[in-house]
Amino acid sequence: MPEKTEREQHLRNEVGQLTHTVQRMIQQRAEMHSDLSWHRQDIKDALEMLERGMVRDAIEVLRDSLDRRERTREKRKSN
Numbered sequence: 287m288p289e290k291t292e293r294e295q296h297l298r299n300e301v302g303q304l305t306h307t308v309q310r311m312i313q314q315r316a317e318m319h320s321d322l323s324w325h326r327q328d329i330k331d332a333l334e335m336l337e338r339g340m341v342r343d344a345i346e347v348l349r350d351s352l353d354r355r356e357r358t359r360e361k362r363k364s365n
Contacts, residue, residue, distance in 0.1 A: 321358065325351055 290298065328351035335344035 321355070324354070 328347055332344040332347045332351075335341075335347065
C-alpha cells in the first residue's frame with residue numbers, strides 16, 4: 287500500500303474528527319429527546335394530580351422533575 291501524502295493524511299484525520307463530532311451530536315440528540323419525554327410525562331402526571339385535587343403530590347412530581355433536570359444538565363462554559 288503506497289504511503290499517503292501529507293494532504294491525504296490531513297484530510298483523512300479531518301474526516302475522522304468530523305465523523306466523531308456527528309456521532310457525538312447524534313448521541314446528544316437522543317439524550318435530549320429522552321429528557322424531554324421525561325419532562326413531558328412529569329407535566330402530564332402533575333396536571334392529572336391537580337385535576338384530582340392532589341396538589342402536594344403534583345408539587346412533589348414537579349420538584350423531582352426540576353431536581354433531575356438540574357442534576358443531569360450540562361454545565362455552560364464560562365468565558
